[in-house]
Amino acid sequence: MAEIVHVHAETPQPRRIGQVADALRAGRVIAYPTDSSYGLACAMGDKNAIDRIRQMRGFGRDHFFTLVCRDLSEISTYAKVENTSFRLLKAATPGAYTFVLPASKVVPNWLAHPKRKTIGIRVPGHPVARAIAEAMDEPIMSVTAQRPDDEIPLSEAFDVREAFDKQLDIIVDAGATGVEPTTVVDLTSAVPQILRPGKGSAEALGLDPVDA
Template sequence: METKIWAVNEIEQAAKAIKRGSLVAFPTETVYGLGADAFNEQAVGKVYAAKGRPSDNPLIVHVADAEQVEKYAMVDARAKKVMDAFWPGPLTIILPVVRGAISHTVTGGLETVASRMPDNDVTRTLIRMADTPIVGPSANTSGKPSPTTAQHVYHDLHGKIAGILDDGATTIGVESTVIDLSVAQPAVLRPGKITPEQLEAVLGEPVDSEVHQVAASEAPKAPGMKYRHYAPDKDVYMVAREDWTQAIIWAQGQLAPVGLMLPNDLIVEHQLAGMNFVWSLGNDDAEAAAKLFAGLRYFDDRDDIATILVAELAHTSANAAYNNRLGKSSSGQKFNVTDFM
C-alpha cells in the first residue's frame, strides 16, 4: 500500500479515505492520531493491526462537537461542565457507553468509552467532512515514542495506512489528560496539560490524580495505563538537574556517543551548543514537553547512539505529563552518579 501525505488543502481526499474504511493519520495539538470511522468495526480493527496494539487497550474517539458524544456515551452534568470548560482542547473524558451504540473493539471490551474534541481546526473539519467520529490512538508503532510530525508517522506506518494529513508539528507534544467521569470520584488516569487542580476548580469536587496504572490481569480504561509506552529501542535514563555535571562527564568518557536531551540553559552552562549529540529541550517546560518525543525519535534512529540521557523536570503538577512520559520511556531508570562512575 502506498501511504500518501496530504496537505491541508487536500483534506477532502483524507475524508473520503475515512468514509471508505481506510486509515488516515491526522494532526492534533498533542500528537498525531491514527484515524478510522469509529462506527466501522472492520476499520477500527485495522487500527489495532497497523499499530500492533493489544486488543484490550481502548481507543479514544475524536469528535468535532460535544453533541456527537451523545450518540454513543451517557453525558451527564459533570461531563458537560468539563466539556464547556476545556473543549476543544487536550482533555479526554471517560463516560459510560450507550449499550450497543459503539463496538467493543473501540472500548477494549469495557462498558465505558473515551472521547475528546481536539483543538485543531483541520482535524475537526476532517471529522465533519467524514460525517463520523473517528478513533485516534497515537499514529505510531505501539509502545514507541508518539509522533509529533507527519514524518514521524510515515517512519512508523508507511505502507500500512492510506495517508497522513500534514498540518506541521504539534504544539503540546504529549498526549491529552484523561479524566474518568464514569466513577463516583473523578480520577485522572493519564496526566496531560490540563491539571487535576484545573479540573477540580471546574467540577467543584476532589479529583483523584494517582490512578495511572492497572494490574496485568485488569483491562485499562485509558491508554498508557498497562502496556509499555513511549519507549525507544535505546537505553534511556532520566537525569535530575543537579546530576547533569556528572552525567556529562560520564557521557564524555564513553567510547560511543551518548545522546543528551537537556534545556538550553544547561546546554549553555556546559558549553554544548552545536554538538551533534545534543538535543535542545528549549527554553521552558512547555517547550520541553513539545520536543520530548521528537528528541527520543531522533536519537533512536541514530546507529551511533546506544544510550540517551534526558532531563527530568521539576515535579510540579504542570510537568506531570512530561515526567510521566519520560518515566515510561526510560522504564523508570535514573542516572545515578554512584552507579555510573
C-alpha cells in the same frame, strides 16, 4: 506508500479535508495531527480498518480506541453525560483531554469496554482534527501515532511516514504537533479522577494536580 495531503494547520482547506473524509468512508486508514500529537484513525465501526491500526500499533483486542468528536453536542450522542460531567466537559472542550464516560446505546457493544460499558471520547483543539470530524458527520476512531516499541508519540508527518508509510493510506501533513499525550479523565463516578496526566491541565478542570 501513503499519500501525503498537505493542509493548513489553522485554516484547513475544505476540499482537502473532504478528500480525507472520503478516504475514511472508503475504509482507509489515516494519520492526522491533533493538539497532543499525531494520531492514527479510521471511520467509526470499520472493523477491518480498526484491525489494521491494531496491527500497526501492536495492540491486542483489549486496547480500546477513542471516539474523536467534532463538538460537545456530539459527545452526548455517544455517551451518557450527567449534569456535573457536562459542566466539566463544557469547560474543557475542545482541548487535550480524553474523557471516559458510560457508553450510550448508539455505541456498538464491541467498541465499548466489555465489563464497564464505557468509551473514551475527546474533542481535540486542533483545527484539522476537528475539521475531519465535522466532514465525517460522525466521530472517527483514533489512537496515538506511536511506534510499538517506543513511548514517545510521533509529532511530525515525516516521522509518521518513516514509521508507518507502507501501512497507511493517507498522512495529513499540517506541520509539527506536540509530543505529550492527552490527559485522561474518568467521569464514570461522582468524583472525576485523572487516570493519566498529560497535556491537558488538571487545574483548568478544577482538579487537584496532585491526583495526577
